[in-house]
Amino acid sequence: MMRKINLEDKFSKVTEYWSPRIIGELNGQYVKLAKLKGEMVWHTHDDEDEFFQVVKGRITIHLSEESVELSEGECFIVPKGTAHMPEASEEAHVMLFEPKKTAHTGTTKSDLTVAIEDQEWI
Amino acid sequence: MMRKINLEDKFSKVTEYWSPRIIGELNGQYVKLAKLKGEMVWHTHDDEDEFFQVVKGRITIHLSEESVELSEGECFIVPKGTAHMPEASEEAHVMLFEPKKTAHTGTTKSDLTVAIEDQEWI
Structure with a gap:
């Protein structure tokens, strides 16, 4: 391809919160877009680091001992094995980089969990 | 860490064109920032896909049979094995994702080539 x-065009196709969509694949990693609003669940990726870039709005990534506030143009890498809970008081748009095998709620199962095979390309 | x-803060620390600086590492990949102006050299990465995101300005990625124009907020993945030559008529800022082992001029050696071990974190 x-x-x-x-990115703006692709974000217009993301219609659900907390439901990352795939926009690219490289070197065994996916590039994904997600719209966030409200609180996610606490979760951990045992084997995968996860990159967040805020493209629009603001998010907070809660970690066990601190919370990191990210605005547009700011990025954060959650190291593998680190419990985290993203939150956005208003709608925010983020780009993610993570290995193809990454489950977005990590080892936590919740109503937000989307099976890896059900993740959609947009 | x-x-x-x-990103704005990090770009202020990039003082040379065509000399990517590392801002993050995840899953064996580097996140890099580069300022582009003028023409790079034609090169190919035999084993690595390369992701470009234009953060500021415009670039053109020349491929053997087409040229792709990218503006702010647009991205492109150059698949491995694909000869390409980035160009920017005015200064442009890009974010790159690529495996840690990626040499930025690929298999081409030129005055722009920076040894992998000399790539700097900012």
């Missing part, structure tokens, strides 16, 4: 990826 | 990464 030698197509460019326009 | 549980520090957030502010």
Whole structure:
């Protein structure tokens, strides 16, 4: 696929909160977009680091001993094995990089959990 | 490092064109920032896909049979084995994702080549 990826266009196709959609694949990693609003569940990825870039709005990533506030143009890498809970008081748009095998709620099962095989490309 | 990464702040520390600086590491991949102006050299990464996100300005990625114009908020993945030559008529800022072992001029050696061990964190 030698197509460019326009983030604004792709975000317009994300219609649910907390439901990352895939926009690219490289070197065994997925590039995903997600719209966040409210609180996610606390979860941990045992084997995968996870990169967040805030493209629009603000989010807070709660960690066990601190909370990191991220605005547009700010990024954060949650190291593997680190419990975290993203939160956004208003709608926020984020880009994620993570291995293809990453389950977005990690080892936590919740109503937000989407099976890896059900993650959709947009 | 549980520090957030502010892209504007990090870009202010990139003082040379065509000389990517590392801002993060995850799952064997580096996140890098680069300022582009003028033409790079044609090169190919035999084993690594390369992700470009334009954060500021515009770039053109020339491929053998087409050229892809990217503006702020647009991304492109150059698949491994694909000859490409980035160009920016005016200064542009890009974020890159690629495996740690990626040499930025691929298999091409040029005056722009920076040894992998000399790539700097900012």
